[in-house]
Amino acid sequence: MELTKNITLGVYLPGKSFIHRLDPRTKIIASGIIISLLLIIRSYPAYGVVFLFVAAAVLIAGIPAGYAFSGFKPMLPVLIFMWIFQLFLYSSSDAKTLFSWWIFSATDAGFHMGALVTLRVIFLFGVTTLLTLTTSMVSLTDGLESLLSPLKAIGLPTQELVMTMVIALRFVLILAEELDKIIKAQMARGVAFDRGNFIQKTKKIFPVFLPLFISAFKRAEELIIAMEARSYTGGRHRTKMKTLHLGRVDLEAGLIMIAFTALIIYLILITVPPI
């Protein structure tokens, strides 16, 4: 059981590609735009364009496609299962029945609903993974802080919230290694994690959870002391060693994004949604 193998979230693959060189703010805004578009897209041609765009971005960034989607593998069975589930259960008044079996009948509305939502899941995953794989944690922090800074005006502690997000992302990998150790230690003591019915399996969570949380909270206490010893304060009057600058690449990326957004909106408007 290798837990850390499939984790791509919070991993950064250094590189010098067009996408790596973009200002983090450009990348965050671009991802935000694609995510918002994904929420309103209900047509297959538009998804086709999104696919080409994301695939091109992965190719340009030089990320091995197999690696980018390795974090997706454990989700696959659930997605397929859910699609089948929606195929049979989702229905609307004018839905055509594709085929029936016993008390279940599959409708075209269910088919499309399942397909569209599954595509959305896949692309949401792809876009966020691409963002974190091509942006280092430091630039992600700087970019988010800079983008959220207007919210300080309404009293939100943006810098602290970004710090929280960064700690969360950073600690996923650290705690994953910890979890690996705990599970191996418990297996060495004879706990068989893959056997038993669901109540027996649930019971086996306890000897893993307690050590995991205790070790996480020990690390938290250490981090609190370390940060307080260095007088960490978020918020005002902080200056940066490296300031962000928008460059020519960002202008080009911006133009590409405008063209892409326009094309998607055009496709959404001209195609009739299948449901």
Place this chain on the structure above:
Amino acid sequence: MSLSVRKIVISGILGAISILLGVTRLGFIPVPTPAGHATIMHIPAILGGVLEGPVVGLITGAIFGLFSFLQPGAPFFADPLVSIFPRLFIGVVAYLVYFATKRINTVLACVLAGAVGSATNTILVLGMATIRGYLPSEVSVSIGVLHGVPELIVAAILTVILVKGIRRIRPEEENEPQP
């Protein structure tokens, strides 16, 4: 408004545990129902509320929600109204329940906070999924019973054990005096 270093770090680490349970699939209890899995990913949010108060509970819930939106485990989570919005309440509700009942008995308060926090997650998520049209209402109710009940039991037990365990290693002044 500003957050103390303690609140920043604890919410961050609890958020990390939520994400970790998601990416390793360890947070999913295989329950044989149409929606696939019951979850224990909301337990860090409950703990945040009980141990550190409503703000940490809210932030931890938000991180959990954001993660389940961006890396969805089930298709209907690919909608921020289903994945993020309901999760904001888990920690806050857990805190309120704990705060209201801790004078009676802290163990009972933890059990109730875990159970009600878990029920908040189940009801709000399935409610939103039904309102947004991803699930027919009869299916939601059956998932709610089949998933909600084991989730609730596991959450209640885990909250008691974890709160007790964690309080032992925290600095004295951060824990409220035991009755």
